[in-house]
Amino acid sequence: MKINFKHDINGQKLVIAVVQDYETSQVLMVAYMNKEALTKTLETGVAHYWSTSRNKLWLKGESSGNTQKVKEIFTDCDMDAVVLKVEQTGAACHEGYYSCFFREFDVEKINENKTDLEDLNENDLKIIAERLFNPEDVYGDK
Structure with missing residues (x-):
């Protein structure tokens, strides 16, 4: 079985990544990962994503310092989405909140x-x- 990078955005084959706090399971954010982002995440233990707005690989926290140490990764039955359980440093949301789901x-x-x-x-x-x-x-x- 293979990860199904089936979501096509701007020519990139992506999986949806749901990110949760490792201890509380609070949903922190939703992002996309291409094969390179998932590979880097597995190799380094730190979350990497594909930025659909900038069209480039993105190390979470590279600007803010608010990194995500990956503790567990799960995939769904279709293998076209992943859940990352992370130790979040600081805020996950670029608007300054711990979770992007603050509304x-x-x-x-x-x-x-x-x-x-x-x-x-x-x-x-x-x-x-x-x-x-x-x-x-x-x-x-x-």
């Missing part, structure tokens, strides 16, 4: 107002975490 849908408000998906905005979301760093301090003004 929660305000389901009651959405149902009450019968909000259409196309009409969702920041007022329909709740921030459920504290920011660990200011992104401008780490990455500059984008």
Whole structure:
């Protein structure tokens, strides 16, 4: 059996990578890996991904210092996605939060107002975490 790099984005064959905190199983982020990223991750024990926006290999934490030490890797039944269980240093999210999943849908408000998906905005979301760093301090003004 082989890893199924079937997701094609910008000509890259990728697998979806779900990243979880090793101790708590909290989902930290979702990214993509090509064969090179998965190979580097296995060789070094540190998470590497394929950046679809920059179209290049990306060592998690190379700009911020917020690295991910990989403790376990799982794959799904179709072998087209992986789960990485990591020891996260600092924040996983480039917006400064420990997890990229720091916004929660305000389901009651959405149902009450019968909000259409196309009409969702920041007022329909709740921030459920504290920011660990200011992104401008780490990455500059984008």
